[in-house]
Amino acid sequence: MMKRDAALSLLAQHYPDGIVVPVYQAAFDWMAIRPHPLNYLCTGAMGQGSSHALGLALGCPEETVVVLDGDGSLLMNLGSLVTIAATAPKNLIHMLVYNGLYEVNGRYPVPGGRDLDFAAFAKGAGYAQVFDMRELDQFAEVLPTILSASGPVFVVLHVEQGEVYPKDYVAIHSAESRGRFRQALRARLAG
């Protein structure tokens, strides 16, 4: 089992300035670990992170898009696994930060708790590559392969709470966050 902040810090080291769609608890951690204008913070409705990421991946085929999904969120939009696999964007990396909890909603367990096999869901949906990461050293070893793989890639990160960061709800819904991302993406795409 990995500490979530340790796993995300590792990702930030290897992926310092690319597009990331973090959702809810992962977003709160990610904003502190890797503050960056290319963090797409405003997903609006629970479960929608993977779908926003698909739209970005289709719109920016030359850019890698990483989504840091939550288990409760993905359970609310499981069909997106099939949609993403069928659309098959090579530049989309779908990471599931799996803690078995609705962490921002009172730490109540998700249906199925920690017993769900999300990797099997993704394989069954047809993702090009699937990785199931339980330990930090394992993730560290495989991460370069994940980041260079042809997608869509699905990665399960089995995590527990690490350091606690502020829950900045204003940032994940603000017009400023959206405007900052839009400007940064335009600049990136303009080369």
Added chain:
Amino acid sequence: MSRGIEGAHIIAAVKGAGVGFVVTLPDIVTCDGLLWPMTHDPNLTVVPVCKEDEGVSICAGLSYADKRAILLMQHTGFLDSINAIRAIAVEYGLPVVMVVGLQGMEPDRHPSDSASYGLRTLLPIIAAMELPCLVLEREDQVAQIGQIIEDAYQKSEPFVVLVPQPPLGPEATRSESGRAPVERAVSR
């Protein structure tokens, strides 16, 4: 009423407004006249989704990359997607253009007068959500579609186009039953 509107004219208006993506879950009203021809159009990328609220977010994501899209769906899918539309399209002010087939809509009636509860309540719901809307009932309204899409993207705001009756498809896709020929479904 919309019976007799050429689907090709709607498609031309959509493409003329710079739309390159059609995000969709098939709807019986729009499938033959719009979706199948769009699927075969090399200048459009059709993205089928499993549930319509995915489409709201996909259109949002595309918009940040300055890529234009429409979300083509049935009115039941619109109703099922209200929370995503509320948050992403309305509260975030993003250009999500929805083209919505009214499944079960009676000919010669306006949606407000439908005997169907799900159809009769649709316009009041759209109004309550403060969504701009066009009920596409006549061929001469097709000319508005291009400007609607242009305005949605210029102003960064959503729009709903309701399609009460099936637009006419190309001759090859028309059938007496209104169903897609089997060979097209297989070829897909």
